[in-house]
Amino acid sequence: MEIIDIFDEHMNPIGTMEKDEAHKKNQWHKNVHIWITNGKSVLMQKRCKPGLFNGAWVFAVGGHFRAGETLLDATKREFEEELGLKWTFGEANSAVYLKTTAHTNGSPVYEHRYIVCIKANLKTSDIKLCADEASSIKWVPYDKFVHMLDTVEIYKLMDSEYKDTIKRELWKLIK
16 A cells, blocks of 8 residues: 555645545646666666556656655666666656646646656666566667657647656756
């Protein structure tokens, strides 16, 4: 059972709730997506089936803030859990905040989302994926990744502000 903080749409704290219950009740909560580039490609993970995003290639790391966590706490924990690597990047101060209403498995999800982009030369052979969440990982060249944002079904569900933010923030680390 994962307990998360819940908020109103203006980020005023309301209380805590179990994550699945918060989703069922359409409660606002905090989430982090960590996008990783090596300067030319973007690290993507293939999500497990069945599960969230059902076999789609998505951001390298992502997840919910647990109750009481800071941005850095959530970023480090998710990075270490999902990739099996130690966080060595210091503060997660390049985060971009977006208030989003996404649709996951046909239901609305209300998130105060933080997008963290980092540059790292990670070897896929060093990564120890969390078997419950991802089945595979790969580097995708930036231009192919941008094409995926426009053509892959999962990204069609994301609004243009999210996609434009990802492209812009990763490009800053690639150019």
